[in-house]
Amino acid sequence: MxxxxxxxxxxxxxxxxAGQILHQHGAESRLVEQTTQRIGVALGAQSIELxxxxxxxxxxxxxxxxxxxTTRRCYDRGINMQMVCDVLRICIMLEKSLLEADQxxxxxxRLKPYKYNRWLxxxxxxxxxxxxxxxxxxxLAVYITTFFASSGAMILRQELAHRHHxxxxxxxxxxxxxxxxxxxxxxxxxxxxxxxxxxxxxxxLVPGFPLINAVSDMLKGHISTGIxxxxxxxxxxxxxAIGIVASMSLTNxxxxx
Amino acid sequence: xxxxxxxxxxAMFAAVxxxxxxxxxxxxKKMLIYCAVGGAFAHSLRFLLMxxxxxxxxxxxxxxxxxxxxxxxxxxxxxxxxPVFTVASVIPxxxxxxxxxxxxxxxxxxxxxxxxxxxxxxxxxxxxxxxxLGALSFGLALPSILIYxxxxxx
Numbered sequence: 001m002x003x004x005x006x007x008x009x010x011x012x013x014x015x016x017x018a019g020q021i022l023h024q025h026g027a028e029s030r031l032v033e034q035t036t037q038r039i040g041v042a043l044g045a046q047s048i049e050l051x052x053x054x055x056x057x058x059x060x061x062x063x064x065x066x067x068x069x070t071t072r073r074c075y076d077r078g079i080n081m082q083m084v085c086d087v088l089r090i091c092i093m094l095e096k097s098l099l100e101a102d103q104x105x106x107x108x109x110r111l112k113p114y115k116y117n118r119w120l121x122x123x124x125x126x127x128x129x130x131x132x133x134x135x136x137x138x139x140l141a142v143y144i145t146t147f148f149a150s151s152g153a154m155i156l157r158q159e160l161a162h163r164h165h166x167x168x169x170x171x172x173x174x175x176x177x178x179x180x181x182x183x184x185x186x187x188x189x190x191x192x193x194x195x196x197x198x199x200x201x202x203x204x205l206v207p208g209f210p211l212i213n214a215v216s217d218m219l220k221g222h223i224s225t226g227i228x229x230x231x232x233x234x235x236x237x238x239x240x241a242i243g244i245v246a247s248m249s250l251t252n253x254x255x256x257x
Numbered sequence: 258x259x260x261x262x263x264x265x266x267x268a269m270f271a272a273v274x275x276x277x278x279x280x281x282x283x284x285x286k287k288m289l290i291y292c293a294v295g296g297a298f299a300h301s302l303r304f305l306l307m308x309x310x311x312x313x314x315x316x317x318x319x320x321x322x323x324x325x326x327x328x329x330x331x332x333x334x335x336x337x338x339x340p341v342f343t344v345a346s347v348i349p350x351x352x353x354x355x356x357x358x359x360x361x362x363x364x365x366x367x368x369x370x371x372x373x374x375x376x377x378x379x380x381x382x383x384x385x386x387x388x389x390l391g392a393l394s395f396g397l398a399l400p401s402i403l404i405y406x407x408x409x410x411x
Contacts, residue, residue, distance in 0.1 A: 027338070027340070028340065030401075031338060031340070079283070080282070080283040081283055081285070081288075082283050082284065082285045083283075084340070084341065085285055088336075088411065092336055092411065113283065114283060114285070115283060121281060125280075125281065128273050128277030128278060131271070131349075132274060134270050135267075135270065135349075199354055202353075203354065206351055206353030206357075208278065208348050209282060211390055212347070212390075214394075215393075215395070216394045216397065219394065219395065219402065220402075238360050240357060241360030241364050244357065245361060256358060256361050257362060
């Protein structure tokens with residue numbers, strides 16, 4: 001098999017697009033690295049070398065002593081597992097030679113992130129946080145308070161994320177809203193132990209995916225990306241804490257500590 | 258008998274957040290049922306193990322590594338990358354409350370000044386957060402660390 005310089009450039013571009021999509025939609029570094037390499041090798045490169053950092057990927061394809069290098073900046077587009085599944089499916093189809101290079105390119109550019117109906121997500125997140133309140137030992141009244149508090153916070157979070165506000169500001173404001181609504185329950189004494197609602201209603205703001213990705217990146221040898229994700233998740237939790245403290249000092253209700 | 262009823266209730270309440278957060282991560286529709294089953298399985302296993310007197314960190318490690326292997330089976334079967342099911346399934350076990358207590362404690366430590374009780378809350382909750390989180394991610398990564406060792410799973 002032989003590749004012209006143009007073909008090798010094209011191959012590198014296809015592989016870097018796949019890696020960029022994976023990185024932007026929250027795949028862990030090992031998955032980004034492996035999938036990009038597999039696509040490049042399946043398209044005919046001898047090897048693909050890439051460096052994944054927290055906000056960019058650099059990739060070099062090698063073919064008979066000829067190197068093509070390209071860099072892509074990866075802005076965070078929010079976690080979207082459906083995109084990750086689709087890119088991996090394209091990779092598997094390419095490896096089984098069901099697709100040609102130009103088909104792969106066309107499919108990758110055609111991918112569109114699927115989003116669930118936002119009100120359905122608000123409803124489910126409300127139920128989720130209420131289920132957490134059950135784990136903390138809350139009764140039915142606390143369950144209902146938590147549902148409204150966390151749904152209110154989720155609506156605000158989606159609205160601010162839709163307008164591309166800074167995630168730290170977004171999380172602090174959402175935590176403020178959730179705690180304020182839940183503290184109404186404490187003031188009017190809904191249920192046996194209304195403080196539980198304050199603890200449970202902010203759990204929709206736990207950066208679970210970044211934290212798990214951070215530790216698994218570090219375990220699998222991508223220490224620097226792991227540290228970057230860890231710091232991001234820690235800063236998000238600090239901004240949530242500041243939102244909670246601001247609300248508690250305004251309403252003079254203490255549910256934590 | 259009472260234990261079985263408690264476990265079933267626990268599993269049902271754990272399936273809801275697993276699906277809810279899977280929808281925030283935009284997991285494809287067909288995979289949501291796997292997230293629900295996984296979340297219910299992992300959390301109720303941890304509940305059972307903690308009922309037997311195991312510490313929360315070790316119970317989490319066992320539950321999340323079983324979830325890792327279950328995810329490995331599903332991922333080979335459906336040709337879907339593993340994090341799609343596994344991360345949403347362990348979301349009910351994430352130590353969110355411990356993490357926020359630590360952070361709020363730190364903010365309070367600044368405003369109210371140093372006190373031994375506050376420092377005790379911060380240290381205990383912070384360490385719990387770190388160890389539970391480490392157990393969770395390590396358990397999920399176990400199949401690829403022990404069996405696959407660098408080779409792709411799907």
